[in-house]
Amino acid sequence: MGLNMAFALADRNLRVLVLESGDMAETAENRDLSADELLTPDTHYAPEITVTRRLGGASNLWGGRCVPCDPIDFQARPWLDLPAWPVTKADLDPYLGPACAALGAGEPVFSDPVPSLTLCDDAFDTDRLERWSDTPRAQVLHRDRLETDPRVMIATGVSVTGMDHNAAGKVTALRVWMNKATGHVPVRQVVLAAGGNASTRLLLNVQAETPALFGGPDGPLGRYYMGHVNGQIADIIMTDEALHDALDFYVDGHGSYVRRRITPTDATQKAHRLANVAFWPVVPEIAQAAHRSGPLSSVFLGLGLPGLGSRLIAAPIRLKHMGPKPWRRGPHLRNLMRDPIKTATFVPWFLWHRRYARHRIPGFFLKNPGRRYGLEFHSEHLPSPDSRMTLSKARDHTGLRRLRIDFRFATRDVESVLKAHIALERWLEETGLARLEYRFAPADRAAGVLFEARHGNHQEGTVRMAHTPQEGVVDGWGTCFDLTNLHVVSTAILPTSSQANPTLTALQLGLRLADRLVQNSVSVAHREAADA
Template sequence: MITDANDILDTAALSATICIVGAGPVGIALALTLADRGIDVLLLEAGGTDRTDDSQDHYRGSVANPAMHSPLDEYRERRLGGSSTIWGGRCMPFDPIDFEDRDWIPNSGWPVEAGALAAYYPQANRLCEAGEFAYTVDSAFDRPTRPMIADFAGKDFSTDTLERFSCPTDFGRRYRERLHASPRITLVLNAAVTDIETDTAGGVVTGLAVRSASGARIAVATDHVVLAAGGLETTRLMLASSKVHPNGIGNAHDVLGRYYMCHIAGTIGIFVAAGGESAVWHGYDVADDGTYCRRRFALDPAAQRAHRIGNFVARLHHPRIADARHGTGILSALYLGRLLVPRQYRKRLDDADPAGAAGTVRHMANIIRDPVGVLRFAGGMLVGRKLAGRKYPSIIVRPRNGSFSLDFHAEQEPNRDSRVRLGSDRDAWGVPRLAVDWRYTRGDVTTVQTALALLAQDLDRSGCGHFDYDPQDVETEMTRYGAYGGHHIGTARMGDDPRHSVVDADCRVHGIANLHVAGAAVFPTSSQANPTLTAVALALRLADRLTELVA
C-alpha cells in the first residue's frame, strides 16, 4: 500500500514490525525482501514521487570549502527512488582487497570478509537491473571481444574486468507497483523523520517522530528501525536525535559523521596508441541480455600491496572537451551546447576555453568540418539516451586526432578529520542542517601518482602506445572537481570496536538494541567501485539478520 502523510491526521500513529527510513535503492530493496518473507514493513519517504524545491530545501547545508564539495542539495534527491532517480547506473562489486585490514591504509579493514557479501551480490545485480553477475570478460561473454588496446600486456594493470550498467533503474518508478501491491508494505510518502526516540536509558528505540509536508505530526511505533536515508541524511538524523544521547544517537565516542569519504576522480594526460586509433576499443560491449559492459584498467591487488597504495581504476576518455584543438566536431558541439546538459554532469564541460573567443570560433569550425557526424551522434544520443528502455551509458567519442585522455577513479582513505556535523541553521522542521568538511590526504595523492606511473610503465613496456602526462599536475587534476558527487561513504562506519565505529558487523548501532543502518554510510573503506551495488548487497545481508530477529 502507498499512502501520503499529507492525508494522515495530525497526531496520528503508525506501527509496524520493521520501519525503514528512506525509499531509495537500499530502502526499497530491503523492504521488498522482508515483505517477501512475510514481515510487515513501514517504509517512510521524506519526499513525494516528484522533485520539489520545498522538499529539496531540507537538504541544504554548508560546505567548508565549496571548491572541494558540491552543495548538499545536489546529487541527492528527496523523493521516492532517492538517488536512483538521477544515477548513471554504473555497477561493480568491491574487490576482496577492499575488505582487508591494510597497514598502509589508515583505519582500513571491515569486520566482515569479502565472502560475506558473495551470496548477495547476484540478487543485488538483479534488483539494480545490471544483468548477470559476471564482471570479467571471460565470464560475461562466450564470444570473442575486442581488446581494450591491442597488444597490451600489463604487469600491474589488467583490462579484463568490467563495469556493468543498469538501465539506469529508477527504483521508485521500477518497483512502485510491487510496493503498492504488497500486503506487507506500507509506504508513506512526504513523511520526514525528525527525531529517533529512545527509552530513558538510551538503549532501545521506542519510536520515531515524523512530520508531513503539510506539518502534521505523526508518531511511529516499531520493533526495529533501519536508517536507509543515505550517508549524509542518515548521519544528520542520528546527530540531531540528542534528547537522551547528548552527542547524537550512536555517537558516544565522537565517531558518527567522521571518516567521510567520496572518491578521488579526474581526467589527465594524453594516450596515443602505437597501432593508431583502430587499435583502441574504449566503448561498450553488449551482453546477451542487453546490458552494456565496459572494460577498464584495473590495478592488481599485488601492485597495491607492493607499492602500498589504495585501489584504482582508469578508463580511456576523449580529450578535454573545452580545448578545440581536439579537432572533433562532436566534442565541440557538446562544449557549445553544455548549458543543455544536467548540472551534475556539466562540471567537466564548464572548463574555461583556453583560447577565449578564438577558441569558440575553432569549435564552430570543428562542427562545420563534420556536420554529418555531429547529426548522426545527436540522433544516436536521442535514441540511445532518451528513448531506449536501457539507455546508452555515456558519451563515447573517438577523437579525430587519435589522442585519448585518461579518466581515473580511485579509493579515498578513511580520514577521521574528514567529517560532517550539525551546523547552526535549521530546516523548516527545526532539524539542524549539516556542515560538511570533506578532506583528502597525502595518501590519496600518492595512490593516484603511483598508479598513473605504473600504468604509463605498463603501456610503454607493452609497446602498445605511450601515455604522456605531467606528474606535477596530478594533485591539481584529482581535485579539480573536488569530492566525486553522490558517493557519500563512511559516516556511520562498521567495526567491532565501538570506540572507532558506529555499527557492528550486522549493521546494528553499537549500544542500541533495535536500530540498524543500511547503505554506504557503514562502509569502512570506499574501494574504487561506485557504492550502489554493494550498498544493496549489504542491505540484503541485513534482511537475513532482521528476519532472524523477528522470527
Template structure:
C-alpha cells in the same frame, strides 16, 4: 491512506526510499508476507527541488564537493532519479587494512565473502544482468586485450563495470510497492526523534514529522532501518545521542572519516597497435546489458606499495576544448551548455563532468560542427536515440580515435581522514560538511599513472601523455576532483563502538533493533562507486532480519502527538 489511533505496530520501519530502502522493504515484505512494513519517505509526488533538508546543509569546500541539490534527490526512488546506472564491485583490497589507511579499515574480507551470496538478487533489482565483473564471464565475446599488445601483470584490463537501465527505482517499483499488501508507504514525513533505548537496548518508538504541517506522529515498530542516504542517516544519528546511552557515549567515529573519490583526467594514453583492436567503448553481454572495461591494479601490488585503490578507463578528450576537432563532440558540448536543454540532457553533477562549468570558444566549436557535417548531426542523433529513447539506455558516449589516443579518466579511493566529517551546527539542525583532499590521496593518483605508463612502455603497448607539467599535477588534481555523490564512512562498520557506529550486521551500537543501510557504513571507498554494493547490503540485511533476528510477537498501538489522524494521500 490514514494512520489512526487503532493502527497496529509495524514489524519493520524503513526510513528512506532510495534504492537501499526500496530493495530492503520489498525483499523483507516478500520474505515475510505476514509482517507489516512501513516505508517512510521525506519527499512527495511532484517534489519541488527546494527542500528544508538540503537547504540546511553547509558545504565548506565547494571546489571539491558538490552542493546538496547536485548530490541527492527527494521523493520515491531517491537519488536513483538522476543516477547514471554504473554498477561496480568492490575489490578484496578494500577489505584489508593497509598502512596508508592508518588503521581505519574497520571491516574485513569475511563481509566480502558473505556479500557475494547476495549479488545475484541485487543485480535483479538493479537490472544490470548477471553479477559477473570480469570480461572472461562474457560468453558472447571473444577474449582479447583492451588494446593490441596489452599483457596482464601489476596492471589488469579484465575488470568490468556493468550498467543498469538506469533503473529509476521510484518509477520502476512504485507499482510493486503499492501491490505488496504488507507495505505501507507514507510520503512527506521526516524522521525526527527516537525513544531512548531501554535496559535491553530496545527502541520502540520514533517520532515522525509531517513536512507540510509540522505535526508529529509517533510510530511503533519492532525494528527500524535508516536508509535515508549518508547525509540524512548521519544527521538523524547525530541528532539522537540518547541512542548510545547503553554504550556510555556517542561513538567517536560518528560523522567522521567521510570519503568519496578523486576523479578527473590528467593524461591521455597513446596505444602503439592497431586502433581497430582497441576496446574503447561499450561491450554488450549476452543479455544486452552494457559493460565496459577498466584498468585496475593488482591487489598485492597496491598493498606492497601502500597505494590507494584506483581505476582508470578510456575516455574522450575534454569536451569544452575545441582542439579535439570533433564536430559531434562540439555539438554535444553546445547542447549541454544551452540553458533549459542542458538541464534536460543530464543531471547537474554529470553535466559538470562534461562541461566543467565552462563556456569556452563557441566560434571554434561551431567551426568543428561545420567541418564535420553531416556527421556532426547524425552521430549525436543516433546517440540521442540510444541514450534517451531506448528502454535500456546507452550509458555514455565514447568516440573512436583513429590515432588510437584516448583520455584517461581516473577514479580513486580516498584515505579515511578523521577531519573529513559531517557535524551538526550549534542549532542542532543544520548539517555542516567538512571535506578536503589530502596530499596522500593526490600522491597515490600520480604514482599510479606513473605505474601504468611504465607498464605500457615495458610491454610495448603504449605510453601516457600528460596534460600538465609534473610539478603542476598535484594542484591540477585538487582543482578538478569534485565528489559528494559517493558518500562513505560516517556511520562505519566495526567490531566495537570504539571504532565505529554499526556492527557487521549494520546494527547501531548500543541498540538491539536500529540499523543503518547506507553507503555511510562503508569504512573504505575503494575504486568503485557504492550504489550496487549498497544494494547487495540491503538484500543481506533483509535476509538477516528475516532469518536470524528475534521475532517480537507483541502488538503495540501507534500513538499520536498533536494530531488525531493524518491523510497521507
C-alpha cells in the same frame, strides 16, 4: 536504496512502511532540506545537488554504474594502516546476483578477457568490468510493484526528525514532520536508508539529544567522510589495436551495457603501497571546442539547455563536463557546421540509445583515428577523521539542525594517485599497449590532482561499519551498536571507499541484513508462541 530494501523485505514476507521525506517529484521546499552548510566548496559539490528528496531518492541522480568492491578492500592493508572490514567478501558474494537484478544491471558477470590480447606482464588487469543499470531510477524500475504490492505501504511528504528510545537500547518511535505538524510513529524495527549524508545528519541530531550515543561527540559518527579522488592529469595514446577497440561501452550478452577498466592487481597495490584505483579512457574535454568534433560539441550544447541537460545526467556530472560559466557556445556551433554529417547521425543515435533502446547506453565514447584520449582515474579516498560532518546551528523548516560539511583530501590520497600513474605508465610501455602524456610538469602534478578532485556524490564512511563501538557506529550487519533495532543501509556505513562506486556493495549489505531481519523475526515469533 530505500525502495530496494522495502521490496527485499516484502519478498521475505515482511510488511514494510516506507517514510519518504519527498513526494513523487522534487520541490523547492524539499530541496531546501538538503541545503547544508559547506565549508569546503573547492572539494565538494553544493550539497543540495548531490541528493534529491523525492520517491526513489538519489537513484534519480545515479548514472547506473555497478561495480563490486574488490577482495583487497575487505582485507587488512598495513601499508595504508587500514584494518579488515567486519564483513568478508564471502559474506556478500551470495547477494551479488540479487543486487544486480534489483538494480536492473543484468547478471553478476564482472570479467571479460580482451579478445586477441596476450599480456607478458600481469601487473595490471584489463578484463575487469563495470556493469550499468538499464533503469537507474528505482521508482521507474519498480513501478509495477509500487502499484500492486500490498506488503509495502509508502507515505510521502513525511520527514523523520528524531527518535524516541528506551533504556534497553531500543528505538520505540520515530518523530515525524508532515503537513507542517509533528507526530510519532511507533516502531519495532527501523531501517534507515535515507542516503549517506541525510542518514548521518539524522543520527547526529539524535546524538545531540543523547550525547553518549554512537561513541559520543568525539566518536566516529560524522567522521571519515569519503568519496573518490577522480579526474584526469594525463592523456593515453593507444598503440595496441585490440585494447583500443575493447575499451568502449558494449552489451555483453548478460543483460546490460558494460565497460572494461584498467586496474592494478593486488600484488601491484602491495608492491607500490597504493590505494585501490581504476583507469579508463574518456573523450576529450567536451567544454573545449578545440577538439573540433561536431558530436562532442552537440553534447556540450545539449547539456547546457535548460530542462534537457538535467534530464540527461546528474547535476554534479553535468558541471564536471560543462565547466564554469560563462559558457562560450559560438565555437561549438561552428564545430556543428564544420562536422554536419557526423553530428546529424550521432545526435539521434545517442538519444535513442540513451532514452528508448532496450539497453540504455550509459555514456558516450567516440573513438578517433589518433587513439588519443583523456585518462580518467577513479581512486580510493582514504579515511581520515578530519574529513567530517558536524551540526550547524541553523535549522530547516522541520526543526532539524543542518549539517556543516568539511570534506577533505589528504596528501596521501594525492601521492597514491601519482604513484599509480607511474606504475601504469611503466606497465603500458613494457607491454607496448599505450603511452601516457602528462598535462602537467612533474612538479605540478600533485596540484593537478587536487585541482581535479571534487566530490560529494559518493557519501561514504560517516556511519562507519566496524568491529567495536569505539571504532564505528554499526556492526558488520549494519546494526547500530547502541540502538539494536536500528539498522543503517547506506553507502555511509562503508569503512573504506575502494575504487568502486558504492551503490552495489551497499545494496549487497542491505540484502544480507534483510535475511537476518527475517531470521530474527521468525525467532521472536517462535518465542512468543512458546510463551503463549
